[in-house]
Amino acid sequence: MKAFSRNQPRLFNSFNRAARQAATFAVMLALVANTLIVGVTNAEAQTARMSEEQRIVHVLNRLGFGARPGDVERVKAMGVERYIEGQLQPDAIADAAVDAKLRRLPALTMTTAELYAKFPAPGQLLRQLQRRGELPADLAAMMQNRDNQNGAMNNQNAPAANGAMTTPEAATGGAARGDEAADKKDYRQAIREYMRENDLQPPAAITAQLQASRIIRAAHSERQLQEVMVDFWTNHFNIFANKGADKWLLPAYDRDTIRPHTFGKFRELLQATAQSPAMLFYLDNFQSVSPNARGGNRRQMLEGMRRNRTGDQPGMMRERNPLRRNRGLRGNMGNVDEQRAAQVNPNSPQGAMGQGQMTQQRMPQAQRRQRGINENYARELMELHTLGVDGGYTQKDIVEVARCFTGWTILDPRGAAARTGLIDTERAGTFVFNARTHDDGEKIVLGHKIPAGGGINDGLKVLDILARHSSTAKFIATKLSRRFVADEPSPALVARVADAFTKSDGDIRQTLRAIFASPEFNAPENYRAKIKTPFEYAVSAIRAFGGETNGGPAIHQRIAKMGEPLYGYQAPTGYPDKAEAWVNTGALLERLNYALALTGNRIPNTRVDLARFGASGNAGNNLTDADKRRMIDQFSNLLLRGDVSEKTKAALLRQLNSPQTTTSATAITQNETSEMDVAMLPQPEGRGRRNREATSPPVGDLSMMSRVAALITGSPEFQRQ
Template sequence: MKKILKICCFFTLLTGSLYLLSSFLINPGSVSIYKFPYKRAGLTERQAAEHLLSRFSYGATPGQVDSVMKIGLENWFNQQLNADLPDDSLNKRLSVYDGLKLSNAEVCSQYPPGFVIRSMAIKDSVISKDSVNKAVDKKAFNLQLRAYMDKKGFKSDQDLYKQFINQKILRAAYTRNQLQEVMTDFWFNHFNVSFFKGECAQFIPAYERDVIRPNVLGKFGQLLLASAQSPAMLYYLDNFTSVGPPATNLPKPKAKPVAANEGADMMMMGGNNDTTVPNKVKTLTKPANVNGLNENYAREVMELHTLGVEGGYTQQDVTQAARVLTGWTVYPISDNAYGSAMKGLVAKIGENNLAQKGYVREGDFLFTPNRHDQGEKVVLGHRFPAGSDPAAAYQEGVTLLDMLAHQPATAKFISRKLAVRFVSDAPVQSLIDRMAKSFTDHDGDMKQVLITLVTSREFWDKKTLFSKTKSPFELAISSVRGLNADVKDPYPLFSWISRMGQKIYYYQAPTGFPDRGKYWINTGSLLNRMDFSLALASGQVSGVKVNLNKITAKQQAQENAEAIINTYSKLLLPEKKLDQTNKKLVDLLNDPSFLVKANNIVRQDKTVSTAVSEKPEVGASGDMMFMSATSDSKSKVAETVEKQKKNYEMFRTKRTAMQALAAGIIIGSPEFQQR
């Protein structure tokens, strides 16, 4: 009997061990635990693959629809949720940017703001105080500063920002983990910070790298806490200065309803990247500069980050939440300028004595109990009792953020934003409700919420296909991917994206860029989109190499407009019925006036101005693909055509030129502008 029991135990252990071993050996990305209901929506597998790529990536590359079908749609999505595909090629491109791996402290040391360099140069008698902004010979003045920077080993902070912008473009264009990058853009926009506010600018690269990107497919509560403790957010929404009153002078809160749009619009986002006023340094670096309670972050964490404007909170809740978060500030990062505010305090207490005195440090975050409001607070009905225990004081803020992350209003607010991003500008409430339930049931796990979204009938409904308008950034990146372009220098693309109306990382308001089509579409932006499309396809975007012959090598060489249009329609707009559109495009390609206009565009100066409006006008009329062709007066076009008639026939019969124009006008067409 004992022998039988031993044998049974042996086999039980063996079976269990094999099961555990198999769980490690099996690639979780290849296991489908759900099925997409695209067939019930009347879509073919190829149409479904194209739709999946259009929403959860920055656009399909040549042949990618076939590759997704080959591995299976659900398997591809699982791989994207895991976000662990090797990115050797991308990493090689990024390796030239030495500023991307620096800590906040290293950034402050190597890339100090301009006003800090000037202050140091004045102190060292390299330049005079009176010469700042008043130098007669500005070139000589700048050369003096440059020589001083070289001697000290300083680099321009603008070079850091340029590196950071370049990496975003390269990641979006070339990462194999496309969903992670799309979600990084989504969450950065949700927890927006801006280069426009100089106090937080230097900390934005680490903010995206260490706070946003690692958490985009994790649990919402973890991302919320990480963002709240980041120097970029603490400076952007001013919580680093928020201080409670002495314990003997506790406030008596008064209830007051919060206005519908009070939070996002009331806050002035001051500062820039080139602060020159010396006394501003004192304002930001001395702990004594406290104006008491600052409600900016408390308001936005409710209105924009969690509950939403209709989330059921009051002005009293905002004030009380701000009191809970007093003492949340930045650990001293540098000796100069932003990031040095707590340097004197830490030095006085002693680095090794912080913990025993109740100070909490998490990376570059510091909780200072002596600045915390010790009185009783009540937020959304939850009571935080009065007390002087430093550990309990810090935990108040953690508890508050956790409470906000788990509110039903938060589940609905985040679910709605995700549905707007991935389904349509006006998603149906039934989908939002199911996503919100998944959010609540799975503790804010973004993977589960996205699975609920992508397995819904609403996501695959034909009415929602191609219903989203690409932002300028999405248009530029999807064009690069669709043409399999080689981006050697990303910054000219940033210039074009800015010209089209989206200056990434520079959006000033905490709301982030709106995610609705009407925001992006106006007469000026349509002209710029068509100009960009023609310039890119014809190889006139500096730093970007496009080889049209290579990506159509398998296609039979054709000289006529119809054949070329059909070739590029299939390449750039797979699975779209384009009979009528292609006819219009062929007519356009055969129109001498358009060819003259296009010829002027592709020969224009490659330098593009980035001085663009932050908010394009809305409500333009007309087809975007014809805007650029008809912008000149008829008489002017006719005159130009007449002058260039002799060159026209030669120009239109060159296959390379025809290819470039065909690809350009397809990228500029309404169909390609949609995702």
């Protein structure tokens, strides 16, 4: 019965589609049919809605990272509709406590250039110091020593290669090997020391701070829906932190690209990502140049910038809206027309071929050669950001779109020119349109003609076409419905949401309203029907206990082990948003161990205070059955509003009553006793990562209360939202 009524709209939809191509009469008939169906679905859903309390829990779960103690009552008091509407207007929600926590993460507010200066790559730092003649003696000696050793090895090889006898020294490979390993360690140590003394930090600390900010905000921000949408868009426009320069580019991406646009027009968000250095780098568009480019290499571009700075003929366009200075504030992405008007003069004279400092510098291979057009961004823009894989584009469209985006690049992506003073430092790692490398011929994109000579307008027009395409509406509607409603949203829901998207010209806030008001969102079968992602699971548990976290490496590492390191998904698809991606043996074990670590307060800098909920604050080894039952009820109410079956409760009680057997797992306890100091932020995430697990405090005797709390946190019910 149920399955049948669910299938019906799909049948009628396809009928509807066919009818549109037929006679007017048929179209009208189809419209009638459609109205009928919508009527039926609504009526059916209205008869079965969630209870008021369920709806509040549902809203707190889906529009946020779960309820904290007291949240349900708070929302009940203000009314759930008001709560939802308030969440759609995050700017009006005060968030002082989170702002204070974020102040301890300086990377978040730095410009890209400041990040390059404060978090240099060690190799780059050394070369730079050497160039400036500022290399400290001990480091210089180390470097010298290292070079000598390697050189000596090569020299030993040279005669051997020519057929000479092996020298005795060469035969003692074992000893040399040990020395080299030791030297390498000293060398790294020396670099670390130098960085500490000079108040510098390793680049991995940037990612760690950014990850921390996401965890802090998800756990503690009052702007819960904002955080859910940041997570959604960050994943939709995914970027992998460990791809080259992206580490340094990501703070600006989160701050200036994603956050200001979470609820705005999709078209503006799309452009913000298209012009974000992080995306330009991640999907290689910064290297994409017209095959007929009139010699627009990097050096010439930088030369052009220099002349630009000194008031000469501008060689390229600077981004009109330098909002990268506008830290953390929701600046507008800049007026599109203004950008269009601010066209570069493609006929401006080429930069003089003067021998700039850049020529002496070592440049990464890829930048030394002219590689021509790069299709990566064009492909993913259509497949993953807008139309969807079956959205109706061809390989020819990919090439044409790629041509449109030639010249959309990053000024000084790795900050090398800024370091040598060739350009203003604050402009390192920002978007720039380089007219010289742009393909200025005519293009045809999805049937739209884009005339020759359009310059930066070509790309902007492509964004117009894509943002307003019906496939995009459907694709975004599907992904949002999947996120907020169910793994397999019904075609009827997707169609309605897509309609809201189209009618509002891609207004994200309006689109979300359509979802939250839909019968499907409020249908009982979708209550606690989605499996939480590891990030959602980890944060929702902290929130449920009213816990505290600084988002540091220890908690992030837990999330990573469960399968969702933030900014750690390599492919541009982003993490999948379906249960099957998260439910497997290894991941589930990590979830259960997370529950144990959290309730046992074994995650450094993340704390829950169970005693505040417990009538029985003692370790609880002499509890009566009634005490234990009370404890079970208490935590089932706290975590799941009592949505725990009597059978499960009985099983829990049986477990609490069984004698605590000592395990034979001595290896495990040994593993966990090698404890270290609590990792404080900001902390490098790089080399020591493998041992991060060892930074958890030892597993002592777990109190009865911790055990009950862990068992319910790890239960199938709490894995869902």
